[in-house]
Amino acid sequence: MIIIKIILAIILPPLAAFLQVGVSTHFWINIILTLLGGVPGVIHALWLVLTGKTS
Template identity: 55%
Template structure:
């Protein structure tokens, strides 16, 4: 599945604030909660999860 222009912006948001990138991709779901918890535990796990969600959907 090719990346679109909006995916690039979501990826940029995911670097600075990972939950925002996930929210823009899937909305308010369990993935957002998981990403918030991962971001609180460490910034890098939140970024990795955000990129995973952006590429997956």
């Protein structure tokens, strides 16, 4: 499952953040970062997935 989340974090960062933490502060931060530029959203989503953060 982690491989799928990593792939999603690169392609659709908010979806990967949602799958990892649900609708929480990190999810909304990821949406804002993705809207500001794709790369910050990808980095944040990867950080969430790889560190195992949960809500």
